[in-house]
Amino acid sequence: MHKRLLIPGPTEVKSDVLKQQAKPLIGHRPKEFTELYTGIFDKLQKFHKTKQWVTVPTASGTLFMDMTARSLVKEKALCCVNGAFSKRCADTIKACGKEIEKIEIEWGKAVKPEVILEKLDSGKYDTLTLCHNETSTGVRNPIYEIGKAVKKEHPDIMYVIDSVSAMGGDKVIPEEIQCDLIYASTQKAYALPPGLAIGFVSDAAIKRCEEVPNRGRYTDLKGLYDYYQKKQQTPSTPNVSLLYALSYQLDRMLEETSEGRHKRHEEMAKWTQEWAKKHFEMFPEPGYESITVSTIKNTKGKSVAELNKELAKRNYMISNGYGDLKEKTFRIGHMGDWTTADIKDVCSHIEEIWEL
Ligand SMILES: Cc1ncc(COP(=O)(O)O)c(C=O)c1O
Known part of the structure; x- marks a missing residue:
């Protein structure tokens, strides 16, 4: 039952959306795939009213935590922790061998711009991480206010947001948030099966990658970007079936x-x-x-x-x-x-x- x-x-995923996954497969190098993938790119930019580059890796959202560590953190990240998922991000960056410092906030309370600014003023950090919607506590952090305050004083810091359980439902307009990376998983507010992640990336983030060595392969944000610029495809084999479902669901979302x-x-x-x-x-x-x-x-x-x-x-x-x-x-x-x-x-x- x-x-x-x-x-x-x-x-829950609508049955007509689920059915999209049963379409016959196509290869990921022919023109049909480029049309599918660039179509998704355009629809995501349109829905989120952004000109930022967007990437849709075949992975769950956690990949972007590793990608943050491997591709964006130069030396040290300031990680706001007010629940299990923001803690996971901090721990992941540390596990990738980069330095972190946590701002620990009681579970149930939100992260406010003042506490971040106070810490950032010491000038030791190159990246700031934050969770938009702490799924463990149901707290929604004020990402727009934080972006405005932080970027005014620290324009070079990479502002990275886990919006895994918010984006696609809550308002996410990357340029207004002033974020450098904001990401989600498809099984949450996009109402799709799990297996794809969606990330909007600023030009500054792509530049930052060039300053970060040892980015790996699957975690190399610049690698994804370069491949897209050259071929409008993904460097490794994507989950085409889920991309069909995403393309279809984005049409429904744009209609709404x-x-x-x-x-x-x-x-x-x-x-x-x-x-x-x-x-x-x-x-x-x-x-x-x-x-x-x-x-x-x-x-x-x-x-x-x-x-x-x-x-x-x-x-x-x-x-x-x-x-x-x-x-x-x-x-x-x-x-x-x-x-x-x-x-x-x-x-x-x-x-x-x-x-x-
Ligand atoms: C806020 C938040 N971040 C990250 C994750 C991990 O996402 P995934 O399981 O898609 O890797 C979750 C999953 O529930 C989440 O709610």
Whole structure:
């Protein structure tokens, strides 16, 4: 029995989108592939209202953490850590042999521009990393305000953002954010199966790569860029089947418009927050709640594991809290192609099961 996924990724994929993957394969060197890939490039630029170069590697989003370390960090990165995924990014950069310093912020709280500026003023860092939407806590960091403040004082720093669980639903316009790399995975707000990552890259980031030796192969951002400039293709074999699905889904997204998609996510989040406040409390600091995943404090001490067993009988699945937050919080993922009506439905089942 299929459980409809209201977890913070992978999210539900429409059946017509899934079917795109069953198309007969093509090679990745003929003209047909170039047309497919450049078509996706154009649609992504259009949806995100950007002129930045975009790359779609066959990988999950974590690849971009390694790529940040291997291709962008010269010596030392300042990593803002306010949850599990921002910590993963910091740890990955360290594991690649580069120096890091963390700004540790309590889980549930957002990263503010002031704390970053204070640290950056020491001038020791060449890269700044941040998570747009901390999926572990449901906190949405103010990436536009941070970009504005940071780039005014430190224009040369590489501003790198993990938007894995936000981009495609939340508003992401790279030039307005002033970021050098912002990336996502397809299984989240783009509502596709997992297996592709999407990254927007500034010209400055491509220049930075030239100053960073030992970029590897799969993690060589400049390698991807150069190959695209020369052939409008990918240097290694891509997941063509998923690219078909992405191309099709981007047409649907463009039809909805980026504003429409953003508004629908805002509406789902607002409704969920009101519902949560009626029965429980929100976990994130007020004003910084994610619009793609709501993390709710389990103030009534209910069993989230039992809830999910009951929800499964009703063809739904939500998420327990992440790590130490398990059973202390629960998460409703409202990303991708869900609507407020669907969220109301799953919440009415939660009310019945938990007798709220
Ligand atoms: C914010 C964030 N960053 C990174 C990741 C890792 O993404 P992937 O599993 O696509 O590599 C996730 C996955 O949930 C995430 O939510």
